[in-house]
Amino acid sequence: MTELTIHxxxxxxxxxxxxxxxxxxxxxxxxxxxxxxxGLDLDVHVGESLGLVGESGCGKSVTWLAALGLLGANAQVQxxxxxxxxxxxxxxxxxxxxxxxxxxxxxxxxxASALNPVHRIGQQLLEAVSLHKGLKGEAARAQAVRLxxxxxxxxxxxxxxxxxxELSGGMNQRVMIAMALAGEPDLLIADEPTTALDxxxxxxxxxLLSEVRRDQGMAMVLISHDLSVIAQECSRVMVMYAGRAxxxxxxxxxxxxxxxxxxxxxxxxxxxxxSPQKRLTAIPGQVPEAGRxxxxxxxxxxxxxxxxxxxxxxPMLSSVExxxxxACFLATP
Amino acid sequence: MTPxxxxxxxxxxxxxxxxxxxxxxxxxxxxVDGISFDLHAGQTLGLVGESGCGKTTTARLxxxxxxxxxxxxxxxxxxxxxxxxxTWRAQRQNMQMVYQNPLGAxxxxxxxxxxxxxxxxxxxxxxxxxRTEQAQDLxxxxxxxxxxxxxxxxELSGGQRQRVVLARALIxxxxxxxxxxxVSALDVSIQAQVINLLQDVQERMGVAYLFISHDLKVVRQVxxxxxxxxxxxxxxxxxPQQLFSEPLHPYSQALVSSVPSLWQRSNxxxxxxxxxxxxxxxxxxxxxxxxxxxxxxxxxxxxxPRLTPLTSERQVACHxxxxxxxxxxxxxxxxx
Numbered sequence: 001m002t003e004l005t006i007h008x009x010x011x012x013x014x015x016x017x018x019x020x021x022x023x024x025x026x027x028x029x030x031x032x033x034x035x036x037x038x039g040l041d042l043d044v045h046v047g048e049s050l051g052l053v054g055e056s057g058c059g060k061s062v063t064w065l066a067a068l069g070l071l072g073a074n075a076q077v078q079x080x081x082x083x084x085x086x087x088x089x090x091x092x093x094x095x096x097x098x099x100x101x102x103x104x105x106x107x108x109x110x111x112a113s114a115l116n117p118v119h120r121i122g123q124q125l126l127e128a129v130s131l132h133k134g135l136k137g138e139a140a141r142a143q144a145v146r147l148x149x150x151x152x153x154x155x156x157x158x159x160x161x162x163x164x165x166e167l168s169g170g171m172n173q174r175v176m177i178a179m180a181l182a183g184e185p186d187l188l189i190a191d192e193p194t195t196a197l198d199x200x201x202x203x204x205x206x207x208l209l210s211e212v213r214r215d216q217g218m219a220m221v222l223i224s225h226d227l228s229v230i231a232q233e234c235s236r237v238m239v240m241y242a243g244r245a246x247x248x249x250x251x252x253x254x255x256x257x258x259x260x261x262x263x264x265x266x267x268x269x270x271x272x273x274x275s276p277q278k279r280l281t282a283i284p285g286q287v288p289e290a291g292r293x294x295x296x297x298x299x300x301x302x303x304x305x306x307x308x309x310x311x312x313x314x315p316m317l318s319s320v321e322x323x324x325x326x327a328c329f330l331a332t333p
Numbered sequence: 334m335t336p337x338x339x340x341x342x343x344x345x346x347x348x349x350x351x352x353x354x355x356x357x358x359x360x361x362x363x364x365v366d367g368i369s370f371d372l373h374a375g376q377t378l379g380l381v382g383e384s385g386c387g388k389t390t391t392a393r394l395x396x397x398x399x400x401x402x403x404x405x406x407x408x409x410x411x412x413x414x415x416x417x418x419x420t421w422r423a424q425r426q427n428m429q430m431v432y433q434n435p436l437g438a439x440x441x442x443x444x445x446x447x448x449x450x451x452x453x454x455x456x457x458x459x460x461x462x463x464r465t466e467q468a469q470d471l472x473x474x475x476x477x478x479x480x481x482x483x484x485x486x487x488e489l490s491g492g493q494r495q496r497v498v499l500a501r502a503l504i505x506x507x508x509x510x511x512x513x514x515x516v517s518a519l520d521v522s523i524q525a526q527v528i529n530l531l532q533d534v535q536e537r538m539g540v541a542y543l544f545i546s547h548d549l550k551v552v553r554q555v556x557x558x559x560x561x562x563x564x565x566x567x568x569x570x571x572x573p574q575q576l577f578s579e580p581l582h583p584y585s586q587a588l589v590s591s592v593p594s595l596w597q598r599s600n601x602x603x604x605x606x607x608x609x610x611x612x613x614x615x616x617x618x619x620x621x622x623x624x625x626x627x628x629x630x631x632x633x634x635x636x637x638p639r640l641t642p643l644t645s646e647r648q649v650a651c652h653x654x655x656x657x658x659x660x661x662x663x664x665x666x667x668x669x
Contacts, residue, residue: 269525
């Protein structure tokens with residue numbers, strides 16, 4: 001039995017590790033240009049676990065792909081990004097590659113497609129070890145086996161020579177986590193790391209993630225559409241809607257006093273195993289398309305509490321109490 | 334009252350080729366290995382389990398889409414045949430299926446209202462006008478207003494597509510709807526809409542659901558009875574309140590405790606299973622869960638446990654629990 005949640009004192013927040021300011025991302029050009037992120041501000045503190053939650057298309061994954069320069073030529077990315085105080089936006093690919101994997105590592109939803117199917121997992125792990133740590137030969141191999149041990153892959157020495165298809169989904173995700181740990185990053189971005197996995201395996205992987213995070217003292221951003229996964233693992237949450245932050249707060253705070261109508265809706269529309277069975281309160285309507293956002297608050301068409309000003313102005317993210325920001329005209333300190 | 338659907342000792346084994354070095358070896362894959370359950374009219378039976386446990390094969394067997402290796406399915410007291418003859422076709426009117434991916438289940442080149450009325454056309458019911466009227470009425474009641482009727486599937490959102498699939502399944506007024514992961518592909522806010530719609534439809538039309546999902550939260554929300562499957566076997570069947578507050582089978586316990594809760598931050602009884610489910614190709618004798626079970630004993634490696642009734646509405650297939658049932662003094666907490 002391990003402790004599942006780690007709560008940091010928020011009064012004396014640790015220093016900011018990564019900060020993104022005014023991040024905007026759009027795809028395409030001319031008339032077909034579609035903006036998917038509209039000036040997102042986000043801080044990740046040293047050693048904290050931040051949850052990013054939202055429905056598909058809200059920009060939670062694009063945020064980090066954009067920050068790490070992984071979006072490709074079709075995307076226009078703007079914003080000011082800092083890692084431990086140093087700007088890293090607009091860096092060349094070569095300079096960024098010193099950050100990717102070594103300072104900020106990322107794991108993805110589907111481990112089977114993130115691993116190369118024609119190479120043995122040990123080989124792929126060795127590549128990461130030699131790239132990030134400059135190790136070669138026996139030393140690299142020993143380090144790779146140590147990493148497999150660290151993510152609790154049984155018989156690490158034998159599994160070293162296995163191909164991804166010979167391992168289960170959960171094992172492959174462990175290999176991905178081992179590869180991410182190879183560079184001893186300060187920040188691990190886990191993009192829906194358990195969505196493709198079964199319930200009992202999901203519990204194993206979440207447990208492993210909080211264990212390695214604690215051992216390495218690294219920060220983690222957990223991207224998920226599942227609020228209950230975030231509730232278990234993260235000390236702070238940011239709720240995103242249609243390319244903007246809707247609300248951000250300490251997890252306990254958010255669940256106790258959700259201020260944004262969308263967060264309130266999310267909390268009441270998920271069936272919960274620990275509460276009595278009752279009819280779900282659905283949020284009416286659907287998420288607006290990225291290219292066709294309403295003029296004002298993008299949640300206004302679905303919001304039961306919308307007012308006159310909501311359809312004309314976009315609410316800014318503002319503090320309602322220490323460590324709790326909401327982008328809604330209804331929310332007052 | 335005879336149940337609407339009776340499944341008796343149903344088995345489905347597939348012959349598969351397994352690579353063995355440079356050769357292929359024939360092997361017997363036991364996808365479904367002797368399951369029995371009843372489903373009464375207007376009720377919902379939730380079927381949960383991890384991928385590969387035989388949920389979807391069970392659905393296909395129930396609908397007569399695959400021939401069973403052993404056992405039978407009775408629908409309204411009549412055996413469901415896997416042979417596609419007139420009886421099978423007549424039975425199809427009363428049993429329908431909803432799939433996980435609505436875009437894959439819909440015809441992309443046909444507008445949605447034509448797809449909703451097509452089942453009536455296939456079964457030769459009514460004339461063109463009455464078919465269209467029925468489809469329109471049903472679609473409105475399912476939250477698909479007039480502007481959407483003549484759209485194509487790609488012009489609808491995921492939630493709307495699933496409503497179309499549901500309307501198409503319900504237009505024949507079936508008494509059984511098999512739902513295979515009907516909300517898994519949808520976003521949470523849309524999931525709640527579709528779950529509520531399914532519950533409204535059940536209340537209005539009295540249709541019974543065989544509801545298959547890997548998401549325990551959703552199954553708990555919709556079901557009257559929940560059957561937990563593991564490697565082709567039902568290991569526990571109980572009403573959701575009982576199953577989720579006090580799971581008895583060690584696998585159900587692990588499954589229930591692995592579901593993260595919004596409000597209960599750290600689950601004190603959480604226990605995490607080690608390892609992965611074994612391959613259904615190489616099953617040993619005895620209990621299917623023995624390799625991952627923290628309480629496995631000698632008997633578990635030899636004798637497969639049978640699904641045994643504990644109360645009128647609760648059955649468990651575990652040697653340890655059945656023993657406890659005989660000896661009520663023994664504390665059940667020793668299992669938790």
